[in-house]
Amino acid sequence: MKTISDLGDLRGKRVLVRSDLNVPLDGATITDDGRIRASLPTLRRLTEAGARVLVTAHLGRPKGEPDPAFSLAPVAARLSELLGGPVAFATDTVGPEAQRVAAELSDGQIAVLENVRFNAGETSKDDAERGAFADQLAALADMFVSDGFGVVHRKQASVYDVATRLPAAVGDLVQAEVEVLRRLTESPERPYVVVLGGSKVSDKLGVIDNLIEKADSLLIGGGMVFTFLAAQGHGVGSSLLEADQIDVARGYIERAAAAGVDLLLPTDVVVAPAFAADAPATVVAADAIPDDQMGLDIGPDSAAVFAEYVRGAKTVFWNGPMGVFEFEAFAGGTRAVAEALTRTDGLSVVGGGDSAAAVRQLGFADDQFGHISTGGGASLEYLEGKTLPGLAVLEEQSR
Ligand code: ADP
Ligand code: MG
Numbered sequence: 001m002k003t004i005s006d007l008g009d010l011r012g013k014r015v016l017v018r019s020d021l022n023v024p025l026d027g028a029t030i031t032d033d034g035r036i037r038a039s040l041p042t043l044r045r046l047t048e049a050g051a052r053v054l055v056t057a058h059l060g061r062p063k064g065e066p067d068p069a070f071s072l073a074p075v076a077a078r079l080s081e082l083l084g085g086p087v088a089f090a091t092d093t094v095g096p097e098a099q100r101v102a103a104e105l106s107d108g109q110i111a112v113l114e115n116v117r118f119n120a121g122e123t124s125k126d127d128a129e130r131g132a133f134a135d136q137l138a139a140l141a142d143m144f145v146s147d148g149f150g151v152v153h154r155k156q157a158s159v160y161d162v163a164t165r166l167p168a169a170v171g172d173l174v175q176a177e178v179e180v181l182r183r184l185t186e187s188p189e190r191p192y193v194v195v196l197g198g199s200k201v202s203d204k205l206g207v208i209d210n211l212i213e214k215a216d217s218l219l220i221g222g223g224m225v226f227t228f229l230a231a232q233g234h235g236v237g238s239s240l241l242e243a244d245q246i247d248v249a250r251g252y253i254e255r256a257a258a259a260g261v262d263l264l265l266p267t268d269v270v271v272a273p274a275f276a277a278d279a280p281a282t283v284v285a286a287d288a289i290p291d292d293q294m295g296l297d298i299g300p301d302s303a304a305v306f307a308e309y310v311r312g313a314k315t316v317f318w319n320g321p322m323g324v325f326e327f328e329a330f331a332g333g334t335r336a337v338a339e340a341l342t343r344t345d346g347l348s349v350v351g352g353g354d355s356a357a358a359v360r361q362l363g364f365a366d367d368q369f370g371h372i373s374t375g376g377g378a379s380l381e382y383l384e385g386k387t388l389p390g391l392a393v394l395e396e397q398s399r
Helices: 034-048 073-083 096-104 127-138 172-185 201-211 222-231 243-259 300-311 332-343 353-361 376-383 389-397
Strands: 014-018 052-056 088-090 110-113 143-146 168-170 192-196 217-220 262-264 268-272 282-285 294-298 315-319 347-351
Touching: 014 034, 034 052, 034 073, 034 172, 052 096, 073 088, 073 110, 088 096, 096 110, 168 172, 168 389, 172 315, 172 347, 172 376, 172 389, 192 201, 192 300, 201 222, 201 243, 201 315, 201 376, 217 222, 217 300, 222 243, 222 294, 243 262, 262 300, 268 300, 294 300, 294 332, 300 332, 315 332, 315 376, 332 347, 332 353, 347 353, 347 376, 353 376
Parallel strands: 014 052, 014 143, 052 110, 088 110, 143 168, 192 217, 192 315, 217 262, 315 347
Antiparallel strands: 268 282, 268 294
16 A cells, blocks of 8 residues: 655645544534544644645535534644644535635644545445535545544445545555554464444454454453353343344353353353443343343453453454443443453454443543554454445555
């Protein structure tokens, strides 16, 4: 893949950058600006080189037409604060405002275009419709830099099609993300421990499938535990259970055993009668969950064992909270695993939007981890061994 250095002299050039600025908002207040911060190095590098930078990005899921609730205006304002300089904002994406803002940029200046998903062409499944929109985006700039890691698994106009219409390069963030993921899939340093949690087994099947024989240990926590416990014949009370995945879970237990991989399930579980912050929590053995209780976290014994595996690892990939960390009574397992990741002396990687939010909410700093991925879905698809369209197109362009 071509990198920014391969684009040559950037002074005076208009560079369209696809960033991932899809931050959580509470009204117009940004509650976690991690993705904006992660986009800064590429943007700084381009402006310092004298480029005229146009940033395109999406926010939320508007329905292909303008919707003020999903405006990128607050994001542009935050970007300006973080960069410590002015950031222009175009109130449309490819229309007269975007064209005016693009024409008025001077060297080293930066502008954000309004939410790219206000345009139906962005996410259209129809190649011609998507292509027509990509033509409009491409007309704004001389070059394209793909730096939105959270969207590289999407075949969308601002990710995929525009890269076929302009000289294109990978941005520093995407390059760094891919480098880390490559280390997780090609000859990882051992022991290699994979910790999976979160709400649903069905979200993580592909990753389990692809990593089960690559990892030395696979630790399972979170809501998916109960489908595995059910596969072993245990009752799970009113815990999350995906009945249609029980056979699949059983298959993984058997495959792990055959491959000599440790597949660890919690031996104790924190349970409560209801899904609520103030529900009375008790600890029970994993094979003795009462019928009227639900499992909301891995228990303290299991948390200690998981932490020991993680601390002893040379490579750790963690995706998915161990419990309902949003409620303090059920955050213990997630905290123990996060804390252990900060203590490994190997490569520690956190993937997944909620996992990243969890480590920040629990008070850990980003730099305590080897890498916190900005793209949950994209990193999972990479680890599943899938081809990511936004990366494949850049590889093709540089042939
Ligand atoms: P990520 O975004 O990191 O990939 P997921 O989206 O898969 O993670 O899952 C995150 C959610 O899983 C959290 O909101 C958490 O509350 C929930 N969760 C974890 N353990 C349980 C459990 N035992 N029961 C219900 N929900 C759970
Ligand atoms: Mg999530």
